[in-house]
Amino acid sequence: MTAILTFNQQRLFEQARSLQEKQDVIVVVKNNAYNFGMERAYRAFYKAGIRSYATTNLEEAVWLRKQDDQTTVLLLDPSTEFDILREHDISLTLPNLAFYHQYKEHLEGIKIHLVFKNLLNRFGFDTADEMKTVFDEQLLTITGIWTHFAFADELLDNRYEIEKENWSNVLTVLEPYLDTLTFIHAQNSASYLRDGLFDQHTHIRAGVIAYGTRPYYDLPESLAMQTIEVSATVKDVVSVPKGQSAGYSAAFVAAEDTTLAICDIGYGNGILRTRSKHKVMINQKTFPIAVLMMSHLMVKVDTSVSIGDRVYLYNDTLRLDYFTHKGVGAFSEQMASLNHQTFKITNIPLSE
Ligand SMILES: Cc1ncc(COP(=O)(O)O)c(C=O)c1O
Structure with a gap:
């Protein structure tokens, strides 16, 4: 997927x-x-x-x-x-x-x-x-x-x-x-x-x-309902022994034996580079991003993560306004960069 x-x-x-x-x-x-x-x-x-x-x-x-x-x-x-x-x-x-x-x-x-x-x-x-x-x-x-x-x-x-x-x-x-x-x-x-x-x-x-x-973060969360979700799939799980690298030009170097989840999303989808400084969510647990590439994301995971799991970059917990607060970019920057053509778009429609 x-x-x-x-x-x-x-x-x-x-x-x-x-x-x-x-x-x-x-x-x-x-x-x-x-x-x-x-x-x-x-x-x-x-x-x-x-x-x-x-x-x-x-x-x-x-x-x-x-x-x-x-x-x-x-x-x-x-x-x-x-x-x-x-x-x-x-x-x-x-x-x-x-x-x-x-x-x-x-x-x-x-x-x-x-x-x-x-x-x-x-x-x-x-x-x-x-x-x-x-x-x-x-x-x-x-x-x-x-x-x-x-x-x-x-x-x-x-x-x-x-x-x-x-x-x-x-x-x-x-x-x-x-x-x-x-x-x-x-x-x-x-x-x-x-x-x-x-x-x-x-x-x-x-x-x-x-x-x-929320335009600023000290407002109550209940004032604003997150209206988008961005996710991708874990396509592979690889082991990187201590001292070895992953990604182009050794973008990531393993300080210890590391497991990386390789996910099918990247800056080509419009994920901002600033976003990669913060965590993603897989199976309700959060994990740091190791490398952001054009079509791939490498995530430092543990043994609970398997091929086929979904990785979330934005959802009800990983909110756009949280990332604005963390300096990723304004809501409009995070939204405007998302490249619709590279996503499968789904919609939760208006109820009758
Ligand atoms: C002229 C004008 N009015 C209103 C807005 C809405 O601002 P906000 O998204 O901060 O509510 C914008 C957004 O850029 C704007 O350019």
């Missing part, structure tokens, strides 16, 4: 519902829904009651619109494909004043969200006054405003407080217009879990927590 990537769509639904029940969610589905699979994720989120979707990719936005003509589909990145945006009722992020001046004649009939740049320094208006200029000119159909915090996930960095203050000042300047807006959104998962929904805001804009991962 080959390596298996299992998505738990039912849990994704339950996770999303637990969020949407508390307040409205714009769910971020960029990058093929954080590589969960757009259609799989969309069906779960939709069933959970979420009706607002955000992506950076126009093709994904068009796909989302084709599923339902009543939802809000927000393009987080700027685009000049005005006809497509209009035709598919995709809300466009207006990235700055220069874009506005250059294209304002083309934006008729397109719903617009203005974005404030803040400390992320990606896209965005530099000041609230610039944003107010656009409101005052009354040329556009403005349905939303937003910002994105660069430091919400950094609990020890007080720049989150500065970005919140900056954003609060923007809301003060735009106060006369706030009642006209359907969407005022700023908070990613970490910001929401730290502060709850901010006053005057209509939605959170959630990624990781909607997918079942």
